[in-house]
Amino acid sequence: KNQVEQSPQSLIILEGKNCTLQCNYTVSPFSNLRWYKQDTGRGPVSLTIMTFSENTKSNGRYTATLDADTKQSSLHITASQLSDSASYICVVSPTEDMRFGAGTRLTVKP
Amino acid sequence: NAGVTQTPKFRVLKTGQSMTLLCAQDMNHEYMYWYRQDPGMGLRLIHYSVGEGTTAKGEVPDGYNVSRLKKQNFLLGLESAAPSQTSVYFCASSWTVPQYEQYFGPGTRLTVT
Numbered sequence: 001k002n003q004v005e006q007s008p009q010s011l012i013i014l015e016g017k018n019c020t021l022q023c024n025y026t027v028s029p030f031s032n033l034r035w036y037k038q039d040t041g042r043g044p045v046s047l048t049i050m051t052f053s054e055n056t057k058s059n060g061r062y063t064a065t066l067d068a069d070t071k072q073s074s075l076h077i078t079a080s081q082l083s084d085s086a087s088y089i090c091v092v093s094p095t096e097d098m099r100f101g102a103g104t105r106l107t108v109k110p
Numbered sequence: 111n112a113g114v115t116q117t118p119k120f121r122v123l124k125t126g127q128s129m130t131l132l133c134a135q136d137m138n139h140e141y142m143y144w145y146r147q148d149p150g151m152g153l154r155l156i157h158y159s160v161g162e163g164t165t166a167k168g169e170v171p172d173g174y175n176v177s178r179l180k181k182q183n184f185l186l187g188l189e190s191a192a193p194s195q196t197s198v199y200f201c202a203s204s205w206t207v208p209q210y211e212q213y214f215g216p217g218t219r220l221t222v223t
Contacts, residue, residue: 004152043114043200043214044153089152097168098212100152 003027004092004101012107017080021104023073023090035064035075036089038103044089047075080108112136114215116201122221123191131186131218133201141204142184143168143212144176146197153200159184191222 004025013019025033032051036044048057048064050073056065061078077084085108090101114135123129133142140161145153155168159178173195175187184203188195201215 041217043202043216045214046211049211097155100154102150102152 003099004090006088006090006101006104008104009102010105010107012109013080015080015082015108015110018076018078019080019106021075021077021088021090021106023075023092023101025071025073025090025092025099025101027071027092027094027099029094030068030071031093033064033066033073033093034091035062035073036091038087038089040086047088077106082108082110084108114201114203114213116199116215116218118218119216120219122223123188124223125192127191128187128189129191129220130188131199131201131220133184133186133203133215134182135184135201135203135213136182137203137213138181139203139205139213140181141206142178143202143204144174144184144186145200145202146170146195147200147217148197156186156199188220191220193222196220196222 007022030052034049035047038044047062050057050066052068063076066073087103087105089103092099117132143158144156147153154170157176159165162181165176177185199218202212204210204212
């Protein structure tokens with residue numbers, strides 16, 4: 001069983017709308033959690049990184065939240081743009097390695 | 111700064127053939143990694159290196175070998191390709207342990223027929 005589960009698998013929204021992506025993990029111990037954006041045909045690019053003591057981290061229109069007690073994280077995208085169409089990957093680091101979620105494929109339509 | 115580059119971008123192999131994927135980084139990073147990405151699955155670590163001359167196995171190392179003769183280069187070899195190795199391969203690098211940000215290359219799409 002994957003230690004990092006993301007939902008939904010895919011999502012379609014209209015340009016300008018907000019959306020929230022979910023990440024549940026069972027990785028323990030826990031060092032940090034990251035969200036990556038991966039455009040089609042490209043490598044992942046880091047959006048946010050949070051340690052276990054942080055509850056929220058923002059990067060422009062992207063806001064990540066973390067609840068270490070329930071082992072849940074979310075990525076909220078505000079006022080979506082066509083360029084937000086990509087896969088969003090949740091990555092949890094226990095100690096010196098990284099566990100990747102399968103990602104959520106987001107499509108923003110005009 | 112080119113960041114992390116990978117060559118080739120695409121490759122088609124026949125079963126049993128061998129090939130080497132090259133990863134290069136110009137950020138003077140100590141750590142380098144090779145991942146594979148398959149549909150519906152998260153990236154999986156194949157091998158990694160914590161410094162020049164050192165390599166270690168990741169989650170899915172079977173069928174692959176690696177070498178880190180120079181700090182800036184990390185090579186991934188397939189000795190006898192199998193259809194199960196059809197995937198997109200990503201190289202990444204970081205300053206030290208993965209808690210620090212990893213920078214990814216653009217990927218290599220490999221098809222084994």
